[in-house]
Amino acid sequence: MTVTLADVAARAQVSPATVSRVLNGNYPVAASTRERVLRAVDELDYVLNGPASSLAAATSDLVGILVNDIADPFFGIMASAIQSEIGGPGGRAGGERLAVVCNTGGSPERELTYLTLLQRQRAAAVLLTGGAVEDATHATAMAAKLRKMAEAGTRIVLCGRPPAPDTQAIALAFDNRGGARQLTEHLIRLGHRRLGYIAGPVELTTTRHRLEGHRAALEAYGIKEDPRWTVHGRYDRRSGYEATLELLRRDPSLTAVVAANDSVALGACAALRDSGLRIPDDVSVAGFDDLPFSVDTVPSLTTVRLPLAEVGARAGRIAMGREEPPPGGIASVRGELMVRGSSGGPRG
Amino acid sequence: MTVTLADVAARAQVSPATVSRVLNGNYPVAASTRERVLRAVDELDYVLNGPASSLAAATSDLVGILVNDIADPFFGIMASAIQSEIGGPGGRAGGERLAVVCNTGGSPERELTYLTLLQRQRAAAVLLTGGAVEDATHATAMAAKLRKMAEAGTRIVLCGRPPAPDTQAIALAFDNRGGARQLTEHLIRLGHRRLGYIAGPVELTTTRHRLEGHRAALEAYGIKEDPRWTVHGRYDRRSGYEATLELLRRDPSLTAVVAANDSVALGACAALRDSGLRIPDDVSVAGFDDLPFSVDTVPSLTTVRLPLAEVGARAGRIAMGREEPPPGGIASVRGELMVRGSSGGPRG
DNA sequence: CTGTTAGCGCTTTCAG
DNA sequence: CTGAAAGCGCTAACAG
Numbered sequence: 001m002t003v004t005l006a007d008v009a010a011r012a013q014v015s016p017a018t019v020s021r022v023l024n025g026n027y028p029v030a031a032s033t034r035e036r037v038l039r040a041v042d043e044l045d046y047v048l049n050g051p052a053s054s055l056a057a058a059t060s061d062l063v064g065i066l067v068n069d070i071a072d073p074f075f076g077i078m079a080s081a082i083q084s085e086i087g088g089p090g091g092r093a094g095g096e097r098l099a100v101v102c103n104t105g106g107s108p109e110r111e112l113t114y115l116t117l118l119q120r121q122r123a124a125a126v127l128l129t130g131g132a133v134e135d136a137t138h139a140t141a142m143a144a145k146l147r148k149m150a151e152a153g154t155r156i157v158l159c160g161r162p163p164a165p166d167t168q169a170i171a172l173a174f175d176n177r178g179g180a181r182q183l184t185e186h187l188i189r190l191g192h193r194r195l196g197y198i199a200g201p202v203e204l205t206t207t208r209h210r211l212e213g214h215r216a217a218l219e220a221y222g223i224k225e226d227p228r229w230t231v232h233g234r235y236d237r238r239s240g241y242e243a244t245l246e247l248l249r250r251d252p253s254l255t256a257v258v259a260a261n262d263s264v265a266l267g268a269c270a271a272l273r274d275s276g277l278r279i280p281d282d283v284s285v286a287g288f289d290d291l292p293f294s295v296d297t298v299p300s301l302t303t304v305r306l307p308l309a310e311v312g313a314r315a316g317r318i319a320m321g322r323e324e325p326p327p328g329g330i331a332s333v334r335g336e337l338m339v340r341g342s343s344g345g346p347r348g
Numbered sequence: 349m350t351v352t353l354a355d356v357a358a359r360a361q362v363s364p365a366t367v368s369r370v371l372n373g374n375y376p377v378a379a380s381t382r383e384r385v386l387r388a389v390d391e392l393d394y395v396l397n398g399p400a401s402s403l404a405a406a407t408s409d410l411v412g413i414l415v416n417d418i419a420d421p422f423f424g425i426m427a428s429a430i431q432s433e434i435g436g437p438g439g440r441a442g443g444e445r446l447a448v449v450c451n452t453g454g455s456p457e458r459e460l461t462y463l464t465l466l467q468r469q470r471a472a473a474v475l476l477t478g479g480a481v482e483d484a485t486h487a488t489a490m491a492a493k494l495r496k497m498a499e500a501g502t503r504i505v506l507c508g509r510p511p512a513p514d515t516q517a518i519a520l521a522f523d524n525r526g527g528a529r530q531l532t533e534h535l536i537r538l539g540h541r542r543l544g545y546i547a548g549p550v551e552l553t554t555t556r557h558r559l560e561g562h563r564a565a566l567e568a569y570g571i572k573e574d575p576r577w578t579v580h581g582r583y584d585r586r587s588g589y590e591a592t593l594e595l596l597r598r599d600p601s602l603t604a605v606v607a608a609n610d611s612v613a614l615g616a617c618a619a620l621r622d623s624g625l626r627i628p629d630d631v632s633v634a635g636f637d638d639l640p641f642s643v644d645t646v647p648s649l650t651t652v653r654l655p656l657a658e659v660g661a662r663a664g665r666i667a668m669g670r671e672e673p674p675p676g677g678i679a680s681v682r683g684e685l686m687v688r689g690s691s692g693g694p695r696g
Numbered sequence: 697c698t699g700t701t702a703g704c705g706c707t708t709t710c711a712g
Numbered sequence: 713c714t715g716a717a718a719g720c721g722c723t724a725a726c727a728g
Contacts, residue, residue, distance in 0.1 A: 002500065004721055015699045020723060030697060045496075050468035051402035052721035055704050060399060061465070070431070070449065071424035080419045083451045087458065098465040100448030101418065103431045110435065117409070117446040120398035148393075152350065237640055266644045273646070292585055296614045298621070298646035352705055363715045368707055378713060400705035403720050700727080705720105712715080 003044045012040035023048060054122060059153065063099045063319065064118040064126045066111060070103040072235065073291050074261065078129050078159060078312035085316030086125075097124065097320075106201070108138040115145050118154075125155040125319040129312075131206030132161050143167050159315035160308070162205050163330050170318055170325040172311050172333060176206055176288075179304040179335035180213025181220075183286050184258060186302070186337060188221045191345045192256040192284065195223075196247040198240055198268060199232045200260040207232070207260060210288060214258060226251065235260060240267025248275055255283060255346035262287035262294045262303055269297065269342070280344035290338055299341030306335045351392045360388035371396060402470055407501065411447045411667065412466040412474045414459060418451040420583065421639050422609065426477050426507060426660035433664030434473075445472065445668075454549070456486040463493050466502075473503040473667040477660075479554030480509050491515050507663035508656070510553050511678050518666055518673040520659050520681060524554055524636075527652040527683035528561025529568075531634050532606060534650070534685060536569045539693045540604040540632065543571075544595040546588055546616060547580045548608040555580070555608060558636060562606060574599065583608055588615025596623055603631060603694035610635035610642045610651055617645065617690070628692035638686055647689030654683045 005023075009016040014033060021027040022037045029037075040046075054060040063086050067075035079101045086099040102114040111133075118126055126149065132139075143166045146156050156169040163171040187195060197214055200207035211230070218225050228250040233239030240259055244267065247254060257272070259265035265287030269279055277283050279299055287294060290305035311333050317323035353371075357364045362381060369375040370382045371389075388394075402408040411434050415423035427449045434447040450462040459481075466474055474497065480487075491514045494504050498516065506512060506519040535543060545562055548555035559578070566573050576598040581587030588607055592615065595602060605620070607613035613635030617627055625631050627647055635642060638653035659681050665671035 005723095006721080016722075017700080017724080018698060021698085024723085028697060033698080047464065048468050049403070049470070049721050050465075051399040051408060051470060052704090053468075053723075054399035055397070055403050055706085056721075056723040058704070058723090062469075064448075069424075069428070070418070071421055071428045073419055073421060073424070076417075076419035076421070076424050080417070080451055080453075083418070084453070087451075087461075096461050096465055098448075098450070098462070098469070100412075100446075100450060102446070102448060103428055105428075105432070113435075113444050114446070116395065117398075117444055120396050120401075121410075121446070122397070122399060237644060263640075266641060270644045293611075293614060293641050296585060296618045296645075353707095354705080364706075365708075365716080366714060369714090372707085376713065381714080397705050400720090401707075403722085404705075404707040406707095406720070698728085700725100702723100702725090704723085707718105707720085709718090710716090712713105 003046050008040045008046050012037045060122045061097045062121045062123045063097055064123050065101040066104055066128045068106045068130045074289055077308040081309040081312030082127055082316040085313050108133045119149050123154050127157045127159050127315055127319055128161050129159045131204040133203050134205055155319050157315045157319045171330045172315050174306055175332045175334045176209035177213040180210040181217045182337045183304050184214045184217035187256050194254050195256045196254045197230045198243040198259045198264050200235045202232050237263045237267040240264030241271045244268040244271035258286045262289045262291045279342055282347050284343040302340045302343035303338050304335040305338050351394050356388045356394050360385045408470045409445045410469045410471045411445055412471050413449040414452055414476045416454045416478045422637055425656040429657040429660030430475055430664040433661050456481045467497050471502050475505045475507050475663055475667055476509050477507045479552040481551050482553055503667050505663045505667045519678045520663050522654055523680045523682045524557035525561040528558040529565045530685045531652050532562045532565035535604050542602050543604045544602045545578045546591040546607045546612050548583045550580050585611045585615040588612030589619045592616040592619035606634045610637045610639045627690055630695050632691040634691055650688045650691035651686050652683040653686050
């Protein structure tokens, strides 16, 4: 029914091995023979059987990219960059690699499930993007799984995610702490002393690091933090809206709101406006990431730019073995403070 | 080295066949036996070999989701919804399905390549999202490939994409034409007579349909279109910015700008502001899709809401055979006009 | 440069 | 309910 490599071989009057060789292009074959095989492939409309090929070769062309939220451009941009470096020729069997992105939704279970699925497929590489969930049990399970996959020959690269202990996985991490600190210091230098902070979900490393950077800045300037000034939420617009109303309720005298990321900042701006407050005249707002829309908000958003595409591309190349990993297997990538219209001196 | 099903069988003192049966759960096995096998699996830390399994069974748990631009929330939202319906239990071998998204970048070649890759993997289903490229050659190639995949047992579902002729693929299409028409009619009723239109790439169905709807509205109101009023670009912010400047250059008397989608509208707003024009006092702006950020722009964006998540979820269920396809295999999903602050009566 | 020969690890009749 | 045996379609030594 379905045409196999043997059919092609018969038609081209060569052995199956030869067909395999021209298809994989990793072995010398006479030009005329290749020609004949290729023609047969074409005439028969033959498609290589991936599973059979992977089984025999004990590797596959699958590359998995795990993201926390595929609907968030933060991940989309990284994933896109990674894929662009992986998609090209270079895999086995005809060249192309199948770079696929898996959406964990931020759930540790789904993350592990996807890894298992990828492990089953004998994936060539796996890239994990964005913050990790901080939970001892989960971290242990992840480390064990990653180690096992690495042993089985799967390359593991962490992209925009902190290094995983007990795993010799390559990590290109963002300096969230440093970026957050810079951002808050900028606000403090403008004269702000009462700053609200909208943090992400408590369990994420990204959340903790950014919050730590924020607090380090406060401390450096001798500002004592009021517990009412911090609210936790999710990394989305809606959460930013609600958290801002909550902050305002707790302390209407805040002069600045620092958001966990740009989407949250967007919601914060909306909440402030709906509360009759002007930005930045009454309250300054700052985000994080510098997503594409951030320059277009009104006023445009002060934020920390993360080189998402660059890091994604680099991670992709490292995963493909086309670029040297950073020394020690770990690199910290800094963000860049982008001062824009949403931040100004405090009112009064 | 790597533990196989045979190892598990030995340890559990049963035959490989039995292990396979408990793993796939599609065959009666005594509870006590199952227990023993599961324990062995656990103790040995056994992971099913996907390729081997797929080869023997002639199917796989892979489900592919093709998107034009993974960095665009339009696709991210659909992909996320699709995955949430597919990820769950229900696949072979332990339950989970591997739902993966493939980024074509809008390139016909990459689209075809991904399909071939998915075809090789004997994917269980493939979902194609967003507009299709209108090119006779490509359309033919696509149709042929889709047909072949369908014959091989792969379910094909088009999500937010017009039906593919000569393919009995299920299609859940968006009524882009109707939505665009409504939108432009809204503007016309506000009094606008000179409307610029920023279209997407010419080759996409989405672009053509939206433009047709826009023109139908103009015609219905007896407005003769000036060729200078239409500019083509890409579906992103940058393109919207540049196209708007171009429109303004061509005809400074425009009172409204209709954008191909919300991202483009965002760029249009920025360009208008940078040109010293107020929205909507001097120029009204409208987008399409109603992405999450659109309600937060200033002024908030008048647009057409597309039920991306709902359609994605439905497509996912249909692909999994958990929901009946629409009658005739084709459904047209309407958008909803969202009138917001960016549209008002023309100046003067 | 090309053919032959064994499997890769799992599923699935077919018997019991 | 369980076991034995025969492949699934391809790759990779190993010889020529």
